[in-house]
Amino acid sequence: MHMVKELLLLRHGEAEIRKGQHEDEFRKLTPSGERRVERLANSLKTRGQKVDQIIHSQAVRCVQTAEIMGRFLEPGKLVGSPLIYRAGYPELLALINSLPDHLDTVMLVGHNPTISYMATYLTNDQHVLLSPGMMVRIHFTGVPWEQVSKAAGSLEEILQ
Numbered sequence: 001m002h003m004v005k006e007l008l009l010l011r012h013g014e015a016e017i018r019k020g021q022h023e024d025e026f027r028k029l030t031p032s033g034e035r036r037v038e039r040l041a042n043s044l045k046t047r048g049q050k051v052d053q054i055i056h057s058q059a060v061r062c063v064q065t066a067e068i069m070g071r072f073l074e075p076g077k078l079v080g081s082p083l084i085y086r087a088g089y090p091e092l093l094a095l096i097n098s099l100p101d102h103l104d105t106v107m108l109v110g111h112n113p114t115i116s117y118m119a120t121y122l123t124n125d126q127h128v129l130l131s132p133g134m135m136v137r138i139h140f141t142g143v144p145w146e147q148v149s150k151a152a153g154s155l156e157e158i159l160q
Helices: 021-026 031-046 060-073 089-097 114-123
Strands: 004-011 053-057 077-081 105-110 135-141 154-159
Touching: 004 114, 031 060, 031 154, 053 060, 060 077, 060 105, 089 105, 089 114, 105 114, 114 135, 114 154
Parallel strands: 004 105, 053 077, 053 105
Antiparallel strands: 004 135, 135 154
């Protein structure tokens, strides 16, 4: 029996329109963005999805998305990472590689284009493009977090 690590990459829900450069980090989810994330969270809960930890960008829209997921999925904890907001894929990969081995399922809530690119990079699938509130489930079979790299995972499903 091979151990399977599961990574859920979630793009934050639909956010308010940006009003200026300095406002981006403080944009909130729209009411319809909140509802879509709640529907996805409820659907995951209904299917028995387990999550050990949710790691999210500290941008307001990601915090809100992670909190909604947390209410439904009750992970061990929610962790805000200042890394994710401006991260490219090397920074996100380093974050994934540094995850403690006792975590089997981790949800990462972030931003495009990096979150979509990460899904493509880790699975070597055709280009995955996540709209706001969309998520991919990736499995790494027999691969510990520290060895996760390009094409190491299999794309299990895309959810919205």
